[in-house]
Amino acid sequence: MVANSQVEIGLTLEALTDGIVVHGRLCADWVSECRRCLRQLSGRSETEVQELYQAVVIDPDAYPIVGEQLDLLEMVRENLLLAVPVAPLCTVDCPGLCSQCGADLQTTKCGCSNKIADERWAALDLLKIDESRPTTE
Numbered sequence: 001m002v003a004n005s006q007v008e009i010g011l012t013l014e015a016l017t018d019g020i021v022v023h024g025r026l027c028a029d030w031v032s033e034c035r036r037c038l039r040q041l042s043g044r045s046e047t048e049v050q051e052l053y054q055a056v057v058i059d060p061d062a063y064p065i066v067g068e069q070l071d072l073l074e075m076v077r078e079n080l081l082l083a084v085p086v087a088p089l090c091t092v093d094c095p096g097l098c099s100q101c102g103a104d105l106q107t108t109k110c111g112c113s114n115k116i117a118d119e120r121w122a123a124l125d126l127l128k129i130d131e132s133r134p135t136t137e
């Protein structure tokens with residue numbers, strides 16, 4: 001998801017015998033949401049581009065030159081889609097939403113018995129049992 005607001009483009013064109021190479025840097029602000037808690041996120045992505053335009057498209061990755069014009073829109077759009085995070089997280093350890101009541105676990109302790117949490121505690125309980133087990137030779 002790329003915000004419509006601002007895309008900065010700095011491109012250099014280089015003529016080849018069989019086409020034009022467009023290279024430079026794209027910069028865009030984006031808004032998205034955390035994939036776990038759906039909190040709104042925004043950021044800025046930069047990407048280097050190097051793309052080939054050809055009047056007669058021979059290279060399968062080349063963009064067509066139509067009527068002696070370079071249509072940058074499609075190229076810019078495709079590169080930005082690759083540059084922005086597809087499924088960002090607000091923080092790397094975002095606890096997300098409670099699977100039962102939907103509470104935001106980052107700010108709320110809802111008290112539901114969460115399945116994942118249960119498994120973690122079960123593992124801890126096993127550890128405790130192991131540690132307290134008397135060592136017999």
Ligand SMILES: [Zn+2]
Binds near residue numbers: 037
């Ligand atoms: Zn989050």
Ligand SMILES: [Zn+2]
Binds near residue numbers: 101103111
């Ligand atoms: Zn809950």
